[in-house]
Amino acid sequence: MKISLHIPPQMWQKIRSSMLALKPDHEEIIGFIFCEKQIDHFQNVRYIPKHWIIPSQDCYEYQSPSGLVVKQKLHHYLLEEYLQNQELNVVHLHTHFGNQLPHFSSVDDRYESEYAKFLTDTFTYQPDLISGVFDENLENYQFRLWNHQGTDFQTIKFCPDWLEIEQNPSESLEEIPLIFSRQKIFGQGFQTQLSQLKIALIGCGGIGALFAENLGRLGVKNWLLIDPDDLELVNLNRTPCAVLEMVKKGWSKVEYVKHLLSKIYPEDNNIMTQKTTLEQMENSQEIANYDLIVVATDNHHSRQIAQELALKYQRPLICLGTHIEVQSDGTPKMFARITIPPVGGGWCLMCGNIINLQQSALEIAPSVITELANTRGYLDDVEAPAVFWLNSICASSAVGIIHGILAGFLNVDEGLDWIYHFPAQEWLKTAPEYLHNEDCLFCGIPSPCQDQDSEENDYGYL
Template sequence: MLNTQTAGEEIIGFFFCKHHQISETQLRYFPKTWVVPTQSCYEHQSTTGLVLKQEFHLYLLQTYLENGFDIVHIHTHPGFDTPCFSAVDDRYESEYAQFIANNFDSQLQLISGIFNESLQKPNFRIWNQLGSSFEEVDFYHSWFERRQEAGGRGQKVVETLSYSQAVDGDLTLPTNKELFSETEMKLEQTGSSDAMFARQEIFGNALQEKLNELTVTLIGCGGIGSVFAEVLGRLGVKNWVLIDHDCIETTNLNRMPGATWEMVDQQLPKVEYVKQLIQQIYHTNATVKTIPTTIENELATQEIGASDLIVVATDNHYSRQVAQELALKYMRPLVCLGTHIDIKSNGVPRMYCRTTIPPLGGGWCLMCGNIINPQMAALESAPREIEQVAQDAGYMEGIDAPAVYWLNSICASTAVGIIQGMVSGFLDIDAGLDWIYKFPESKWYKTDTDYLVNTDCYFCGAEV
């Protein structure tokens, strides 16, 4: 944008976005296209104002607004202080907001922003559809937006990204809102909660506040997921959405902390088991939603889209593929965890754990990065009859993969450390991350993510 400026004159650019209604008071906007007009697109341009040519404006309207994109228009003001909207800005933006509402989809809204001339200090607002009032909008330099409650003024909370009935075994699940349970434990003893994290004060209060406000959706509450939930919970995450359709079985007892024979006998859903782990950490001031179903369920999808972070710790390709597709759809950061154990011909075991975080919004993903196998995902999602045929033909293994507690713990703990780095900002994952631990060599391998980029990917390519 600055490259189009020659002598300090005002300049303008346009984000065209899709929006996701998180709740009655929360919206999230996803930038899809960025347009910066060249000097030939201006009717008038100076240090005191600008006017676009009607032909260029018509092009924008026909190309983007008619296709249902919300518009974020950004222009500069002279000076290096935080800019303020002028009376001219107020008048023209009010008229423009009314024009959009009267001529296009009634749900489209105008978001406007101004920067100082160095593009370092912004000021943003969103207009109502009558063009009669606006509300301030905050942008964040992190994948994790700070929570803003709507306060006494009843303001709408807008999250923005600047570049972001099942039956299984004997368990019959209810439908719709009855599908999940939500446990809210109100704060009663603030002092004891603060004292719990006294040994983490070295990382600063800001980290603890962000962790306390973070909502994490955990897909898969088994051997890796349960360890992950306990470790991240003890770091400070109190708000959880737990998704898993399985119940605790005897074979889970070797790798799930605190799991008991009584839970096996009760056929306790894994989501309820992990909820108990979190409740043991926080007697108060935590929120846990349990959804004992598969990831494809509509209610699960809604909760995933509204969370700050998606973590998938399942043992099959299909659920991880769905998680990746949802992360791309809602532009939510995704953390994928997995382990693998096999035995070489000489009898020596090979053990791996892997933590993968694709870049937010595409570039490469779990599918084009070969982290998961779309063919296996297709077989796993097939009807049981086809799945059995595939197993008989040798295309799918008919037994569960081997797993041990200590390897799961390395994987889960590494992911928690990475998330701490993401939230704190000391770990740069804009290009994604793919770390693999190999045992008994005890070596870490870090994939060069430049080699994973695939602009032609069906799932995360440029047309997503």
């Protein structure tokens, strides 16, 4: 069983900068994070933040280089608002003097032990207590989770990164397999992370199959493949290594992509398949077991569901798509688009207009409504055009982005939206600040100030 506290990069940057801005020189400071608890079918536990509070200096009874005490009025508010009313779990962050790796003090042990037992005795749902101690620059840290009796604790992982990938130090010392020998330039850790990375691929058609083939050859062996369709003759011009015999035998797309990946790794692989739509999966929580969600479907509704799951489980999402249109003068316009919304919100596929919610609704509407929409011109009966090479640009570019993230030369904490335009032969890059939308119904995260009324703002919370 693995236990982790995952704070999205943008949120952690705000928490850290707020704590540093409010922290007096050489004095301790405290912060509070309130989390949902998610447990997957492997019994792995992830704590996902929903709110955070950094008290200002007038919230303290006492604050010094060796300890602090916050006002009881603040404590009462936090308990009522986030534990009694929302039944969340609490994380206490505090600093210690110095820049070295901090250690919990005997005072920390006594206070946290008593507080863990107090939470258990006070609230029927028994909230968990996590404590994190940082150096004064909030760079080095340790985290632990207390049991409900306050008698013991265990160390847990703190992850403020885009991806959550466990790396075993002993594995990084192993020799890189010969098949990846020409990737040594990117480092041993890079190859180890690829071998551990788990991908949930939604859509195994023209783009999804190419993406899987490319990323598989880079070193990714753990997959969940989701697609309801079978291979058809019309697919064969843009699905690598697919042949007429597969169509005649009724191969599903998920089995076809599994076959592609199994040819690369006949034995050392872990490939699961779901021949269904994303919304019809019996256990959509299974998505949370995977490090990265990739959606490569040709409809808006499946992308909307994928984005909602990514937000719910705070998993990174990559959306892939292409578009071809021919103008009145016969000139073609072709686009390949790779979009990565920031983990945890800020902007998403819906508020960024990457998908159309009206189109999404019509795609699942009863047939009588769909027919009416067709007559009014809201839907197009003509299948979307597609070509292999444009799909290849989209899929291989997405693999290149993942490569850059893991190798450390590409940062997507604020999100990414790249569009390749042909025949102009140019990459268009949307500035993330133009997509940011705190008022989005799906991903909008109110700042902590927006969680309090005027009376509570008098406490000086950020």
